[in-house]
Amino acid sequence: MEGLNIPLNHILLVSTLLFSIGMLGLMIRRNIIFILMSLEVMLNAAALAFVAAGAHWGQPDGQIIFMLILTVAAAEVAVGLGLVLQVQRRFKTLDMDSANRMRG
Amino acid sequence: MGDMIWLVPLIPMLSSILLMLGSGSLPRVIIGLLGVCSVGAAAVLTLLVGLDFLANPQPFQMTLWTWMQVGNFSPGIAFYFDGLTLVMMSVITGVGFLIHLFSTEFMEEDVSYARYFAYLNMFVAAMLVLVMADNLLLLYLGWEGVGVCSYLLVGFWYQNSANGQAARKAFVVTRIGDTAMALGLLLLFTQLGTLDIQAMMGVANEQWQVGDTLPLIACLLLLGGAVGKSAQLPLHTWLPDAMAGPTPVSALIHAATMVTAGVYLIARTNGLFLLAPTAMMIVALIGLATSLMAAFTALMQSDIKRILAYSTISQIGYMFLALGVGAWTAGIFHLMTHAFFKALLFLGSGAIIHYLHHEHDIFKMGGLRSKMPVTFWSFMIGSAALAALPMTSGFFSKDQILLQAYLQPDAGPWLWLGGLLGALLTAIYSFRLVFVVFFGEAKTQPDGDTGWRMALPLVVLCGLAMVGGYFIIPVAEVFPVASGEHPANWVEYVSISVPLMGLLLSYLIFHSGQLNVDKLVNSSLGQWLRRFWHSGWGIDWLYDRIFVRPYYRLSGIMVNEPIDAIYGLIVAINQTFNHWLAESQTGRMRWYIASMVFGLILVLTLALQISAEAL
Numbered sequence: 277m278e279g280l281n282i283p284l285n286h287i288l289l290v291s292t293l294l295f296s297i298g299m300l301g302l303m304i305r306r307n308i309i310f311i312l313m314s315l316e317v318m319l320n321a322a323a324l325a326f327v328a329a330g331a332h333w334g335q336p337d338g339q340i341i342f343m344l345i346l347t348v349a350a351a352e353v354a355v356g357l358g359l360v361l362q363v364q365r366r367f368k369t370l371d372m373d374s375a376n377r378m379r380g
Numbered sequence: 381m382g383d384m385i386w387l388v389p390l391i392p393m394l395s396s397i398l399l400m401l402g403s404g405s406l407p408r409v410i411i412g413l414l415g416v417c418s419v420g421a422a423a424v425l426t427l428l429v430g431l432d433f434l435a436n437p438q439p440f441q442m443t444l445w446t447w448m449q450v451g452n453f454s455p456g457i458a459f460y461f462d463g464l465t466l467v468m469m470s471v472i473t474g475v476g477f478l479i480h481l482f483s484t485e486f487m488e489e490d491v492s493y494a495r496y497f498a499y500l501n502m503f504v505a506a507m508l509v510l511v512m513a514d515n516l517l518l519l520y521l522g523w524e525g526v527g528v529c530s531y532l533l534v535g536f537w538y539q540n541s542a543n544g545q546a547a548r549k550a551f552v553v554t555r556i557g558d559t560a561m562a563l564g565l566l567l568l569f570t571q572l573g574t575l576d577i578q579a580m581m582g583v584a585n586e587q588w589q590v591g592d593t594l595p596l597i598a599c600l601l602l603l604g605g606a607v608g609k610s611a612q613l614p615l616h617t618w619l620p621d622a623m624a625g626p627t628p629v630s631a632l633i634h635a636a637t638m639v640t641a642g643v644y645l646i647a648r649t650n651g652l653f654l655l656a657p658t659a660m661m662i663v664a665l666i667g668l669a670t671s672l673m674a675a676f677t678a679l680m681q682s683d684i685k686r687i688l689a690y691s692t693i694s695q696i697g698y699m700f701l702a703l704g705v706g707a708w709t710a711g712i713f714h715l716m717t718h719a720f721f722k723a724l725l726f727l728g729s730g731a732i733i734h735y736l737h738h739e740h741d742i743f744k745m746g747g748l749r750s751k752m753p754v755t756f757w758s759f760m761i762g763s764a765a766l767a768a769l770p771m772t773s774g775f776f777s778k779d780q781i782l783l784q785a786y787l788q789p790d791a792g793p794w795l796w797l798g799g800l801l802g803a804l805l806t807a808i809y810s811f812r813l814v815f816v817v818f819f820g821e822a823k824t825q826p827d828g829d830t831g832w833r834m835a836l837p838l839v840v841l842c843g844l845a846m847v848g849g850y851f852i853i854p855v856a857e858v859f860p861v862a863s864g865e866h867p868a869n870w871v872e873y874v875s876i877s878v879p880l881m882g883l884l885l886s887y888l889i890f891h892s893g894q895l896n897v898d899k900l901v902n903s904s905l906g907q908w909l910r911r912f913w914h915s916g917w918g919i920d921w922l923y924d925r926i927f928v929r930p931y932y933r934l935s936g937i938m939v940n941e942p943i944d945a946i947y948g949l950i951v952a953i954n955q956t957f958n959h960w961l962a963e964s965q966t967g968r969m970r971w972y973i974a975s976m977v978f979g980l981i982l983v984l985t986l987a988l989q990i991s992a993e994a995l
Contacts, residue, residue, distance in 0.1 A: 299973075299977055302970075302973050303970055303973050303974050303977065304970070306970070311969075372968075372969050372970065373968055373970065
């Protein structure tokens, strides 16, 4: 294949980094909006891995899965933002730690 | 006349029910009349039926209705009437009537007058059912009814917890024997297919040979029941404690009638026992051992009722000895004479206790001879009969037993010697009682002598205790014919003289003081023997150690339910884990995520590790 030829390993490395950053954000952020954003990052990391793999083996499946993930992510954000609104209304805060009612 | 016998147990039963229902509302006079007259009516009926029977001695059977019908098992509410039944019924209703009459005065002040007579009537009814029953199941019903009434009457003054204790002891100890008897009934039914006594003995004679194992087992199980009810070794310990009840109760139940139920049972099933000579030998040995043990114990007691209680055990031992050597008639004869003189002695002691403000210790009495003449003469005659002095009723019956024991082929002379020793001791302890209580200096002042309701039964029983020996009981048809043998004359002379020797010894020791036994008693061995015999050969102590205390200890452990603790452990483990897991449910989402991540890392690492190894 001509043109830009990036080795698969590099792409996977980026994907892993993105995933880790997302997961780290998930664990350490308290604001629910940032948590949602971290989730998006993780989804995109996975999507990147699919696209790279599809390109590597010359199969279209990777890109199809990418489309699916994109849809899922959009749906997720829609639901997620709805929840964020509810949380904000109910608890008057976006801090997840102070919004827990499920003690023991 | 014979078809009226079903009324005999029914009348006291109805009276008992009436008294129970109306205990709060009936006036005392009516209660007394009802209680006494119902038994009196039963006695009169028995007399009429008995006269009829003596004129035409034909045993008959009477089925009222079928009790239950299960397969080929159909016991009836059926009565059987023969000479043995007649003797037992006469003793129960006759002596029972006198004791009821005595009770009206003895219990006059008691609050629970109606309850007392209700129980007493119920007892008489149950005992009548026992002796009249045609099949062993109905007999067992009467047997248990008697046990229940005994329990109720021993614990009659239930406010004192010691009395309740004594009642429970009587109930539990006899229950051990009853269980053996129930097993015996089951065995007999499965083997012989019927529980009707007459039919059963016929089948047994066809099916079994003399000396077979099965009749031996059946007899031993029946003997277990008899031993429990008749207070023989090793189940005799309830009787001395049963003296906690009112004294007329002791007279009726624990001397005259109920304790003889065991003797009656063995005599009634004599056809079975004849098939098992070993069982007969065991009966004789138990009787002899019990009579000696109880006689030694009676010698050391100081409670007037306990002396009489042990003498009862001892005399029933004689009856067992008689049954064991095949002297059926002599055994039943002794049962009857014993009922007369023991009821007399117990009622006499009841009079003493009544007028001495519930004093039981004979050493605190003394000199009562002139103050209570009726009671004194009752005791004189009763003790003479108990000791079997010549011409009294006890003499005829006990003499017969000893002579027949001598003729027993295997160990006759030994049984005879043992019986003689018992007779000697009986004479010593019964006259010890008389000398200590009625002679010597007066230590207490009685309130007076007996009123007519107490005196009349005493006088009648005095007469019976004197002449009872001349009665001829109509049991010749019931028992196999005894051999006409007669032991040598010297055996008879010795048997007659031994009680007299006992009387002489008793006189020398306890009255004139010419024979001084202080030295003997005060030696260390004497003291030890004294304590040993006083405690009833330590049997109560032994049972306490072997059965009662381990049982209490075991219950003490079981009350905490150790088996449950195992299941409790499972619950505890679950609860601990639940606690830990519940702790982890903090509701903090970031912690959940963190734990998921670490879990994921762990799983991935493991998966990689395993796949690397697999390569």
